[in-house]
Amino acid sequence: MKTLAAFTSLTFAALLALPAQAQAVVIISAKNPISKLTPDQVSQIFLGQAKTFYSGGQAEPLDLAEGAAARNDFYQKVTGKNAAQLKGYWAKLTFSGKAQPPQVLADSHAAVKKVAENPKYIAYVDKAAVDASVKVVLVP
Amino acid sequence: MRDGIRGTSVLAVLIVGLPALAQDVGQDMFKVRGFGTLAATKSSEKNADFTSTAVQFNGPGFSKSVDFGVDSRLGAQVDAKFNEMFSAAVQVIADHRYDDTYTPYLNMAHLKAQVTPDLSIRIGRMPFSAYLISDYRMVGYSMPWVRPPVEVYQFNPITSFDGMEIGFQQNVGTVALLWQLGGGSSTVKTAGANSTAQFKGTGGALSLTVTAGSSTFRAYYTSLKSTYDNAGIDHSSDPFSPFNLLRAQTVNVGFGPMPNPYYDPAMAAKYQIKDKTITYTSLGYTYDPGGWFVMGELARNAGDEIMLPQATAGYITAGVRFGSWTPYLTVAQRKNDTHISNPPPAIDFGLGGGTPKPYDVIANILANTNQAQSSHALGLRWDFYTNMALKAQVDWMKNDTGSYGALINTQPNFKDGQSYTVSTISLDFVF
Secondary structure (H helix, E strand, C coil): CHHHHHHHHHHHHHHHHHHHHCCEEEEEECCCCCCCCCHHHHHHHHCCCCCECCCCCECEEEEECCCCHHHHHHHHHHHCCCHHHHHHHHHHHHCCCCCCCCEEECCHHHHHHHHHHCCCEEEEEEHHHCCCCEEEEECC | CHHHHHHHHHHHHHHHHHHHHHHHHHHCCEEEEEEEEEEEEEECCCCCEECCCCCCCCCEECCECEECCCCCEEEEEEEEECCCCEEEEEEEEEECCCCCCCCCEEEEEEEEEEEECCEEEEEEEEECCCCCCHHHCCCHHHCCCCCCCHHHHCCCCCCEEEEEEEEEEEEECCEEEEEEEEEEEEEEEEECCCCEEEEEEEEEEEEEEEEECCEEEEEEEEEEEEEEEECCCCCCCCCCCHHHHHHCCEEECCCCEEECCCCCHHHHHHHCCCCEEEEEEEEEEEECCCCEEEEEEEEEEEECCCCCCCEEEEEEEEEECECCEEEEEEEEEEEECHHHHCCCCCCCCCCCCCCCHHHHHHHHHHHHCCCCEEEEEEEEEEEEECCEEEEEEEEEEEECCCCCCCEECCCCCCCCCCEEEEEEEEEEEEC
């Protein structure tokens, strides 16, 4: 029983520690011709203030679930907003009927898979999840 | 030990289950969300009631010692996304109303068409956004204070309008511009002096929101054809009610009609709000780099009629974020145009009885429209839990001479031009 408890604790310690080490990178589809984006450009897209990439073409951001380490790291660095401030920001827009927050994906792998599908998508993911189907346009 | 394991298992299910749930919700056609505030307010002015909007029936001070009706509110919203182009939003709100009930009302019900990524059209009922935060003035969680400064946000009772709005998003370099052009009408019931009053406005509005880095600037202008119907004054069947009396050439005094000594249709036309143009202009600015913020707004309410409460108001708020704690400070002022404080002169008709009734009533209405006041407020917000915030705020209010400020139900012992304190504790949440 003691061993099981210790094992469970260890597993959770590992689970909690892992995302904290992960570094968030911003990705778009490998099919998208853009090679680089600035933090300001990325911030505008994720806050719904820009609906297209600077070079034209529809831009649709994708989110990771609330509480994901990559999510907090990304928003803090790129928009200067912590989780509570971001929640307040989207509450302003949703409850005035102006805009909806980005679609939420389960994890970085799901986000990579989705981004690869269509050049309009942009997401932040754990660096480790990146593969050849997408390209990194910003390392915050 | 067993409890510990069970607890861990529950936690594990939650950790694994929540993102999955969020994903499901993210792909659903319908989304249900909500917001709310539970707030208790106390006022040191015991000869009148403090209110935060023009539609509240009573408040803390005279009517209540501690009142939950000033800022408490519950809102629920359903968003539907039909396809890439069409979506809809319906929002219902319950808060303290003109008839002293919390009967829920429809604050939003519109269809949105995203014509291109940059161009959208909304048709139906949407928020009336005359001021910087009036779009979301109901959502306590989204604003720094327990309530938006009353100097600006008590200007008009409208919270939503029925009509159409075109939104156009423009990006010039890293500057984002949002143009909004709207048109429509709105009807609001307010708590009148002796009865329920109704405010109707129809017109158009233009706003520009510019966002660059941590700065947001907003300019707004609207012009409305307004009618204010107070059942006791405007629609009374009593021939001796002020506007009826001013408009009648003859009066019946028991033994038959005789010439009306108070006959003055020009005076009635001048002071009755009926299809009068009223304009709202506002300029707002926010700078929020994350660790601290400052925001300010300047608003002007004008029109082509002396009867309308013409005024200029503004505020500045600044706050610093220390982790989950955000202390903030607000300074606000509202000034009425000088001619409002000069009601029409009392005219003695030599009938042996001082000022005739219609002029008394009109002078009284004019005095009531004077809401000039200044205030400073100190508050603290604590984001103690996910999606929840606790706030405490103290407002030091000072009414101008001859002004009721944000107070209603003034009692015989009430003195104008006095200072008073409003203390509030609130719990805001979103879900």
